[in-house]
Amino acid sequence: MAASTRTPAPQPIIIAVEPFGGSIRNHSPLLPLVYWDDAAVTRGDGVFETLLIRNGKACQLEQHLERFQRSAARLDLPVPKAEDWRKATSMAVEQWAEKTEADAKCVWTYTRGRPTANPNEPHPSAWLTINPLDAEMLRQREEGIKVLTAPRGYSVETIDEDLPWLQVGAKTLNYAANMSALRWAKRRGFDDVIFTEGDRVLEGATSTVLAVRGNKLRTPAGSGILAGTTQAALFAKAEQEGWNCRAKEMDLEYLCEKADSVWLLSSVRMAARVRRINEKKLPKPDNEATIQQLVASSLG
Amino acid sequence: MAASTRTPAPQPIIIAVEPFGGSIRNHSPLLPLVYWDDAAVTRGDGVFETLLIRNGKACQLEQHLERFQRSAARLDLPVPKAEDWRKATSMAVEQWAEKTEADAKCVWTYTRGRPTANPNEPHPSAWLTINPLDAEMLRQREEGIKVLTAPRGYSVETIDEDLPWLQVGAKTLNYAANMSALRWAKRRGFDDVIFTEGDRVLEGATSTVLAVRGNKLRTPAGSGILAGTTQAALFAKAEQEGWNCRAKEMDLEYLCEKADSVWLLSSVRMAARVRRINEKKLPKPDNEATIQQLVASSLG
Structure with a gap:
């Protein structure tokens, strides 16, 4: 055998x-x-x-x-x-x-x-x-992923006082919700989730959202988003190579209609191209390999 | 020694x-x-x-x-x-x-x-x-507790679809936030926290809120509150003994101004009387021992 x-x-x-x-x-x-x-x-x-x-x-x-x-x-x-x-x-x-x-x-x-x-x-x-x-993760890195969007389901209030229990900006072991969202997507035939808050795009279940449009690299900004190390490395490298990189508020229409390509960035899967968001197929961009190489080279 | x-x-x-x-x-x-x-x-x-x-x-x-x-x-x-x-x-x-x-x-x-x-x-x-x-827990059960109120800091959206990652109604190991809130209260010289959402009273960090007024027992109702087993046992027993028991929305004014006494209920600490909420001292009620015995006897 x-x-x-x-x-x-x-x-x-x-x-x-x-x-x-x-x-x-x-x-x-x-x-x-x-x-x-x-x-x-x-x-x-x-x-x-x-x-x-x-x-x-x-x-x-x-x-x-x-x-x-x-x-x-x-x-x-x-x-x-x-x-x-x-x-x-x-x-x-x-x-x-x-x-x-x-x-x-x-x-x-x-x-x-x-x-x-x-x-x-x-x-x-x-x-x-x-x-x-994980073999499945390598497949996603190579072949891209299908993603469901879903409301996070709660919104963090903007309060003057610092509330330490919200653990804003900390990557904690309280990660069961993220895993639950991934199982939910998989039961529906998808690979991953992008969380939203109203129209705002937040982040993947275990990843940072990246949208590429022309020479622009965009990642969502605002509350409820954990800063990603892979996205930070990519932006640092891409800036040097002449890309225009910015974190700013992003809506779902930007991902589905305006971006040339959409990616989920994370440390180990690196850059997984989003081939579909909900019912919307996202066509393969001309520069797929360029983006993948840019991410890989940014990791040193 | x-x-x-x-x-x-x-x-x-x-x-x-x-x-x-x-x-x-x-x-x-x-x-x-x-x-x-x-x-x-x-x-x-x-x-x-x-x-x-x-x-x-x-x-x-x-x-x-x-x-x-x-x-x-x-x-x-x-x-x-x-x-x-x-x-x-x-x-x-x-x-x-x-x-x-x-x-x-x-x-x-x-x-x-x-x-x-x-x-x-x-x-x-x-x-x-x-x-x-724990000795400290026994002390709280006997002597009562001082409680800070604090906004939970996030609000669960009301959405038609069931979002399993919110784990509504589940008592999960993702409990670090509750422990963080307790540490926060202790650093300020208090024993516990009652979470609020706007004016709404939710629950303690690891307990259910109970307000006693005349022959009325009240516990807060609504989203963002885990059903308490001790509160359920108490209500079942108290109803039999002629108390008027209800879960309904509750505001902070009810706790601080209207209730005769306020308690935090949990399985092991049982009923801890709230002696102070923020700057407001809550006087000892005449029926303190009655309530404590009612809770103890409801546990069988």
Whole structure:
């Protein structure tokens, strides 16, 4: 059988990171890692980042580190130490490279830890994992995606006072809603969701919206949108190459009628071209490969 | 030293529940339980219930079971089997009773499980824990609480279509926002939060609001409020004893100016009387003990 001649996917790599000067060490993926009372498990109380591992390095590491630290600060967690995460990532990437040259997905996780172990001050649980890329995700990257739009269903009020529980700008482990929206789209034969608020385009379930029109690159701006590291990298690179890049409010008509092409940007899937939004087919643009190469090259 | 003569708190009990006809068994609280890829850890993707263990039994078990099953269904999880949870709870309560007669807190957790172990269909991870009651929580139950009101900060839109990602009516592990609001209140010298939407009173961070006025018991109704099992038990019992019980929209003025007393109801803390809302002191009512006994007796 052909299948049996294929190389099995490498085992995940897990590296535990002790937050306060402890060790950085491998943990077996075959053993449980997290305790019953960890705030990640009981409350989804923690933050994460997902990085692409490519050509033997972690893409946009410093940008992810910056958002990781910002997310932790938004949740009143001790700020994760940059040198620890650089070191753990470098250890993991090196181990991955010994197994395969394939791209991979690296996830950093940092939680409020175990209240029964340390009731008075958070002692975060922290680790990273490296995993092979998902075949379905690679297909989406290559062939493009069909997307349903859907109202987010709630709107964030504009209030003068900062309400920390809204966790604005933090990438938290409270991600079940995003996964639920993806399942909802899949049940209807689509690959992904673009959330809207009235006419306003917000973001994908796990991605940033990009619209290309002539030499213009546009991404939606405003509240309810998490700043994307891939979009930031793309804009920085594209500006240098003469593209006109802006974040501004965007409506659905712009995506469906005005843009030459629409993309969902994320760290690991990179740029997935939107081939259809709801009932509307979006034709393949002349510069599809150019955009894909621009995104890939922007990741270094 | 006095402290050393006190009995140490009993170790937690953990009972793992295999969802599809596997075993129901103890797990050591000293060992990690959850894998790195469990959806509870990576997404906060699961549901939970918190039950009071009292006089050798789990209070309102069937009501919690009903909400637990409803929550799981809202998240497209296989519905947890009632007989498994009754059995596991009974095992745990029996073990707890061998250690102490003290009240305890039992938490049921049910997650989407490990995608790498079973990518195509959710195979939930499931367990319960029993823990001693927190001293601070007991103090709040006895002495009452000071509460800040705060806008929830977002409003759920009324949309015809059902949006499953809003997880309306489900008690999910995406609970970090509630914990953040409690920390926010504590930093300001308060014990808890009552969320509002404009003038509307919604709910506590982890509790249901109750207002008592004459022989009327009132709880806020409308969107954005999770149905409370303790409030339901109280209303059922109180109706029998001649109280007039209703869920209806409630504004802050009703709490601060009209009610004789205001309470936050939850499974384990039971009824905590609100002694202060923001700058407004709420005087002790004549029937404080009556209300407390009514709540306690409604729990069976």
